[in-house]
Amino acid sequence: MTHATRVVWPAALRSSLLALVLAVLPAAGAGQEDLPLHVRRLSERVLVTWHCEHLQGTNMAVIVTAEGLVIIDTGLSPTLVGRQRSRVEAELGRSDFRYLINTHMHNDHAFANEVFPEATVVGPERGVAALDQEVKRIPELIERLQRGRASFSEWAAQTSPDSAEGREAREGVAAFDVGIADLEKGITPRYPTETFRGLLALDLGDVRIELFEFAGLHSDSDILIVVPEERMLFTGDVFWGGQLPTVQVRTAHDLQQLLNHWKVILDAYPDLEVIVPGHSDVPLTLEDFKGMYAYVSRLWSDVKAAKASGRSVLQFMAGHDFAERYPEVASFRHMRGEYNIHQHNIYMLWQLANDEAG
Numbered sequence: 001m002t003h004a005t006r007v008v009w010p011a012a013l014r015s016s017l018l019a020l021v022l023a024v025l026p027a028a029g030a031g032q033e034d035l036p037l038h039v040r041r042l043s044e045r046v047l048v049t050w051h052c053e054h055l056q057g058t059n060m061a062v063i064v065t066a067e068g069l070v071i072i073d074t075g076l077s078p079t080l081v082g083r084q085r086s087r088v089e090a091e092l093g094r095s096d097f098r099y100l101i102n103t104h105m106h107n108d109h110a111f112a113n114e115v116f117p118e119a120t121v122v123g124p125e126r127g128v129a130a131l132d133q134e135v136k137r138i139p140e141l142i143e144r145l146q147r148g149r150a151s152f153s154e155w156a157a158q159t160s161p162d163s164a165e166g167r168e169a170r171e172g173v174a175a176f177d178v179g180i181a182d183l184e185k186g187i188t189p190r191y192p193t194e195t196f197r198g199l200l201a202l203d204l205g206d207v208r209i210e211l212f213e214f215a216g217l218h219s220d221s222d223i224l225i226v227v228p229e230e231r232m233l234f235t236g237d238v239f240w241g242g243q244l245p246t247v248q249v250r251t252a253h254d255l256q257q258l259l260n261h262w263k264v265i266l267d268a269y270p271d272l273e274v275i276v277p278g279h280s281d282v283p284l285t286l287e288d289f290k291g292m293y294a295y296v297s298r299l300w301s302d303v304k305a306a307k308a309s310g311r312s313v314l315q316f317m318a319g320h321d322f323a324e325r326y327p328e329v330a331s332f333r334h335m336r337g338e339y340n341i342h343q344h345n346i347y348m349l350w351q352l353a354n355d356e357a358g
Contacts, residue, residue, distance in 0.1 A: 035174050037083055039091060042274055043230050045207065047091065049084045051075075054168040055175055056279040058108050061234060062088050063227060066205030068098025071119060072225060072234050073278065074112035077182045081112035099202065101211065102192070103236025103278060105130035105221045107141060111182075113190035122202070123192030123221065124213050130221035135189050142183050149176030198257070212261040214238060216249030224265065231271055233289070237278040241288050243333045244341040245296060247348040252356040255300065255349075262293045291328035296345075298326060303349040304356075313350045317343065 038057070039049045045064040050057030060081065061072040069092070075081045089095045100119040102110045105127050111134070113121060152172030159166035200211040210226045218238045225234040239245060249255040265272075266289075277284045302325070306316040322342060323330035334341045 035080065035171060035178070037087060038280070039087055042232070042276070046227070046230055046232060047088070048276060049087060050280040051080050051084075052171055052175060052280070054171050056281055059276060059278060059280060060084055061276060062092070063207060063209065063230075064092060065098070065207040068096045068204065069094065070098060070202075070204070070207075070209060071100045071116055072276075073103055073109045073236065074100070074115060076108045076111045077178050078112045078115050078187060079178050079182050081115045085115050098204070099194075099209075100190070101209070101223075101225060102127065102131075102221075103223060103225065103234060103238075104219045105134055106219060106237070107134050107138075109236065109278065110134070111187050111189070114188040117190070120194050121190050121192045122194045122196075122200070122211070124211075124215075124223055125192075125195045125197055126215065127192045127195065127221040130219065131189060131191055135187075138183055138187075142180060145176050145180050145183070149173060149180065152176060199261075212265065214258055214261055216254050216258050217245045217247065220250075224261065226265060226269060226272075228269060231269070231273040232276065233265070233269075233272050233274070234276045235278065235284065235289075237282075239277065239284050239288065239292060241277070241283040241285060242331075244329060244345070245292050246341055247296065247345045249348070249352060252352045255352055259293075259297050259300070262297075266290060266293060291332075294328040295326045299345060300349055303346065304353050307350070307353050313346065316350075317346055 035051045036053050037049065037051055039047060041047050042061075046061060048059050048061045050059050058073060058075040060074055063070040063072070069088075075084075097116045097119040099122050100113060100116050101122045102113070104110075105123070110131055149172075152169050156166065156169035156173055159169055161167070161170065196211065196213075198213055202209040202211070207227065207229055210228065212224045212226070214222045214224045216222075218236070222236055222238050224236075224238065226232070227234075247255075249258065272286055272289075275284045275286060275289060302320070303316065306313075306319075311319070322334075
């Protein structure tokens with residue numbers, strides 16, 4: 001794998017995609033001016049910036065330390081993240097970017113790493129392969145973005161540009177346009193070069209940043225990031241406030257590591273005040289974070305106990321009341337249409353218990 005290689009797609013593919021873009025352009029075009037840039041100070045040393053008013057913007061956080069600036073997550077579009085970098089430099093009056101940490105390697109969190117070429121990219125060992133897989137899927141990603149753009153374009157054509165719906169539709173068109181254009185032009189993937197397993201602490205003079213491997217609830221490359229001096233936790237896309245976590249852990253070892261790290265954070269930092277999720281419109285509270293730990297850890301214990309007693313998975317599912325057994329998350333959303341997240345979690349943990357027993 002050559003990590004410095006620029007990924008550019010064949011001219012035939014770029015031309016066909018351009019033809020598709022032109023075919024669905026609305027009468028009134030949308031541009032980057034339809035993508036507002038936001039900056040919010042979370043503390044004296046931490047700010048977060050994102051694009052869009054109506055759509056989910058990826059949170060790019062910046063931590064000011066005595067030994068340089070630390071970026072947490074970038075985004076999909078180097079063009080947009082370039083705007084964010086310029087705004088950050090103007091806001092802080094400095095540009096000494098020391099580290100770049102991705103909460104995970106999905107395209108909307110890591111494809112714009114190239115905007116910070118001087119920063120050392122930090123991530124779990126698994127992050128290298130995870131980002132490589134994302135890069136290989138760029139042709140599929142372009143097709144998905146193109147379909148999304150077509151939907152927003154159709155919506156824009158049916159709404160008044162001055163209405164709330166029209167502004168949201170134009171924002172969608174603009175966001176897809178920028179993302180597609182950047183991917184067609186080609187990105188330069190920047191992979192983690194300082195990697196770790198389990199835990200890693202970065203001491204930067206006046207600030208300590210602690211990284212915890214946390215694979216299994218969203219992707220294979222997730223980490224949680226704690227900044228003790230700021231009483232702040234960065235979660236990426238692992239959690240969605242008010243919704244049950246979806247267990248996707250592949251091994252019992254990974255599940256135990258996830259639970260251990262979760263408990264370490266709760267025990268070591270009971271005074272956490274701010275939790276920063278991966279996107280601008282995904283609220284998450286400390287109580288949510290605690291409740292989800294209680295749910296996953298108790299469900300894992302319950303599944304193992306049920307298997308040890310000889311019950312079947314169907315007997316287990318029928319034998320307990322969800323709200324009564326897991327009151328911390330009783331009000332959480334656990335349905336996606338007809339998809340029951342709690343039942344999914346039971347089946348996943350049941351399989352892990354089988355593997356552990358084997």
